Amino acid sequence: MHLLLVEDNPVNTEMLRKRLLRRGYTVTCANSAEDGIELVLETPFNVILMDIGLPGIDGLEATRRLKANSQTSAIPVIAVTAHALEADRTAALASGCDDFTTKPIIIESLIEKIERFR
Amino acid sequence: MLCLFGLIGIGLVVWRLLFGINFQEKTLKDQEALRLTQECGGYVSNALLCADLVLSGGNTYLANATYGYVEKSLECLSRLRTYSNAQYKLVDPIFESDLKLITRTIQLSTTVSTGNSQGVPAPKDQQELYLVATERLVDMFGDTEEKIELISQDNRKEQEVIWKQFFILTGVVTIGFGVIVFASWRMQTSTLAVPIKQLADKTRLAIDEDELGPKPEFTFQSPITEIDDLRSHFSLFVERIYENKQELEETVEKRTFELSNALDIAIKANDTKTTFLANMSHELRTPLNAIIGYSELCLEELEDIGDFSNVEEIATYIGHVRQSGLNLLYQINDVLDISKIESGNIDLAPQNLVLKQFLEDILPEAHILAERKQNRLIVNLPDEAISIRVDPGKLRQVLINIIGNACKFTENGEVIIEASFEPKPRQQWVNFNISDSGIGISDEDIEGIFSPYEQRSSSRKLREEGTGLGLAISQRLSRLLGGNISVKSKLGSGSTFTVSLPIVVDHLTS
Numbered sequence: 001m002h003l004l005l006v007e008d009n010p011v012n013t014e015m016l017r018k019r020l021l022r023r024g025y026t027v028t029c030a031n032s033a034e035d036g037i038e039l040v041l042e043t044p045f046n047v048i049l050m051d052i053g054l055p056g057i058d059g060l061e062a063t064r065r066l067k068a069n070s071q072t073s074a075i076p077v078i079a080v081t082a083h084a085l086e087a088d089r090t091a092a093l094a095s096g097c098d099d100f101t102t103k104p105i106i107i108e109s110l111i112e113k114i115e116r117f118r
Numbered sequence: 119m120l121c122l123f124g125l126i127g128i129g130l131v132v133w134r135l136l137f138g139i140n141f142q143e144k145t146l147k148d149q150e151a152l153r154l155t156q157e158c159g160g161y162v163s164n165a166l167l168c169a170d171l172v173l174s175g176g177n178t179y180l181a182n183a184t185y186g187y188v189e190k191s192l193e194c195l196s197r198l199r200t201y202s203n204a205q206y207k208l209v210d211p212i213f214e215s216d217l218k219l220i221t222r223t224i225q226l227s228t229t230v231s232t233g234n235s236q237g238v239p240a241p242k243d244q245q246e247l248y249l250v251a252t253e254r255l256v257d258m259f260g261d262t263e264e265k266i267e268l269i270s271q272d273n274r275k276e277q278e279v280i281w282k283q284f285f286i287l288t289g290v291v292t293i294g295f296g297v298i299v300f301a302s303w304r305m306q307t308s309t310l311a312v313p314i315k316q317l318a319d320k321t322r323l324a325i326d327e328d329e330l331g332p333k334p335e336f337t338f339q340s341p342i343t344e345i346d347d348l349r350s351h352f353s354l355f356v357e358r359i360y361e362n363k364q365e366l367e368e369t370v371e372k373r374t375f376e377l378s379n380a381l382d383i384a385i386k387a388n389d390t391k392t393t394f395l396a397n398m399s400h401e402l403r404t405p406l407n408a409i410i411g412y413s414e415l416c417l418e419e420l421e422d423i424g425d426f427s428n429v430e431e432i433a434t435y436i437g438h439v440r441q442s443g444l445n446l447l448y449q450i451n452d453v454l455d456i457s458k459i460e461s462g463n464i465d466l467a468p469q470n471l472v473l474k475q476f477l478e479d480i481l482p483e484a485h486i487l488a489e490r491k492q493n494r495l496i497v498n499l500p501d502e503a504i505s506i507r508v509d510p511g512k513l514r515q516v517l518i519n520i521i522g523n524a525c526k527f528t529e530n531g532e533v534i535i536e537a538s539f540e541p542k543p544r545q546q547w548v549n550f551n552i553s554d555s556g557i558g559i560s561d562e563d564i565e566g567i568f569s570p571y572e573q574r575s576s577s578r579k580l581r582e583e584g585t586g587l588g589l590a591i592s593q594r595l596s597r598l599l600g601g602n603i604s605v606k607s608k609l610g611s612g613s614t615f616t617v618s619l620p621i622v623v624d625h626l627t628s
Contacts, residue, residue: 009404011438015411022418053400082403085396103407107414 001118002026004045006036006062007080008054016049019107033062040072047117052081052092060095067096076117080105127291134284148270151198155263158194159256161187166252173245181232219251226251313338313345317352324356332360397586401449408442452587456570459594466509466598473504473537473548480517487525488533498536506548507622508599516592516603520552520615523588528556528612546621553614559607567605568593
């Protein structure tokens, strides 16, 4: 299963990438939404893990763009964010995210969400 | 005037009335006089009858009767004379001659009767004379009666005239009085009732707010000074009330505006606080994510490998855990600092510092901060002799925070640290200027840059660790140290933050 991880914090990116690799996923990383969108157009990812607070285009806007494009709209997007308020969850789902999880990441919970889209 | 007229009128009426009564009295006297004249005439007639009988041979008894009648007629005449006044002057001469004639007649009668009683008839000439005299007397009484009758009639006429005058006068006085009463009523209406009614109306309008303008208008001009005064005073009073009302309205409007502003500020502050809490949560979760994540990763690795052959990798992971833990600590420290400052629970520990040495001690940390984004650090240290009394920990916190910000928002640029001196009226001040060639701050963001919980717009969004409390803490600490902090910046061309402090301990000779 090929995952795209969009996350700007390199420390957190490395941690999550490593943990997902250990569980047998193929992981590609992008440190901005712009890079992420570009990668999605090139590679048929199975699931996108999208951080919300990003420099430049934020995760919500990136999701909206992906969902608006017929080529990418079918790819499930899981919002992975430190914005943990109910309003943030609502905003994420409204922008088109298929699921939502907060940081600190509970790895088992995230794997369960990813596996739903297998 | 009314009273004067009334008095004169009543006086005239009484005067006429008295005249009327007087004349009534006169009329009564006329009647009495007439009656006496008639009575007198009666006596005289009887006397003449008796005298005739005496002449035709009557005795002494008849002569006495004649004499008696004559006596009575004389008595009547003398009573009639008592009524004599101006109007009876006409009667008087007649009475004079009458008296003589009566006396003569009595003498004749006596003579005749005496002659008769002696059997000697009175001489013929005397008898004739007696007859002429008596006839004459009868005529006279008749004349007198007529005259008195005429006078009585005149008196009655005059009395009628007087009564007529009395009634006319009474009428005139009554009408005049009525006219005066009406005129004074009219005058009272125009001088009192109209002004009072207008004043009452305006007062009612004044009570029913907003119905009376600032200048009430009156259509009357009273000749009474007091009423005119009342009018002008009332106008002033209303004007004053209107002014006060205007003033009050303005004050209320101003206060409402101020309250509304205060409410806006309060709402904004509350919003900022809510945003701050959301961001706090976010900023704490990010390092926690790394701490928890890497710790778990370490455990996973260790479990898989079973030995420590992969030491270098594990050391890197643990290094991340440490750094994230530290970041979390800084965040928590900032939050604690600001809450301590805001509740006034911060203690200062001032010391005498040599400025140059103090700044040199900061430099290693400043270099580390600058190198993170390949910035060049330029430092202009002050003269060795300059010393200052200040809490070194707090000053260091402020300067490191500002240097840290400068390094954070500048990449491959310059960060300049320098100290300059500024003489002020009471004492020398030192300015620590920290300039950078970084992204700068927009005018919009600069406004609330020192406010706690204030979040900067996306143009300067913090991507590194930080609560957004650093500058708020720096400003409050600078103030606690007796100084202040200021900023000059332009979006895209760097920023200069200046921390100014008074030099409490002056130049020391080294």
